[in-house]
């Protein structure tokens with residue numbers, strides 16, 4: 001009440017002063033609206049960056065790092081607005097939104113490009129990579145360059161690959177230690193034919209579901225298992241609906257950062273250069289931090305006590321690898337012999 005009375009008094013004195021001294025209140029209002037920081041706003045470039053994970057995941061952290069670098073290096077003339085957790089667009093519509101320039105950047109899991117760009121299937125092969133270094137070689141070497149080139153013929157321009165981590169399996173009631181444990185189970189999967197074949201090879205059925213629908217579908221028991229990194233399992237609280245987590249490291253989940261081609265072409269050379277170097281620096285930063293982020297989330301999962309955690313030993317892992325071998329033969333037809341040979345070279349070194 002007291003504040004209201006003070007404000008009213010302030011306004012009334014303003015009106016009285018205008019009346020007595022004869023100055024025009026509209027000028028005062030215009031002057032008050034003026035703000036140095038607003039100058040040049042019409043020249044500011046805004047990059048709307050939409051993604052589906054939490055801000056605390058490798059992708060969320062990388063997006064924030066990228067935004068900080070771009071804003072700092074352009075003195076704020078390019079700003080990056082981040083929309084995490086699918087707040088703006090989700091798996092189903094983010095690629096279309098990017099193509100129509102409703103957002104200027106997205107970073108879908110590489111698996112989500114496989115239907116339009118079959119070459120990306122190579123990155124989903126089970127046990128394709130057994131170390132982070134092998135993933136880096138694939139992203140930075142011939143495989144990464146070939147996939148980016150394939151993409152750059154479209155309205156979506158590939159900016160680079162971002163790192164998350166190795167995928168683990170979670171399940172309701174039965175723990176997953178042997179391929180036979182998958183029989184008759186129903187898993188959520190991403191839209192990648194390789195991932196579909198992976199579960200088929202284990203005699204499990206699947207439903208293609210968006211990331212942000214996983215929790216509720218586990219909760220109502222439409223599905224009783226899913227695969228993801230520990231950071232996604234923790235931050236999306238998937239562990240609340242699951243009894244078991246198997247540390248299988250059976251596949252790698254990473255991202256392709258995409259921008260709209262027309263938006264890109266309309267930037268100045270200087271803006272493009274700053275955005276590119278900021279992307280490279282943010283990529284290198286998340287390459288190093290993604291491992292500790294997933295480790296930290298695994299520790300949190302252990303602390304919750306609500307999910308039993310199982311580690312596959314070497315012998316169990318070999319049995320999983322054997323069961324998943326047929327997926328390689330089926331995938332070569334989509335990916336091509338050359339890329340498969342590239343993968344062999346990386347993993348044989």
Ligand code: SIN
Nearest residue numbers: 052053109190211228
């Ligand atoms: C993501 O990390 O972007 C989501 C991955 C998923 O759909 O499981």
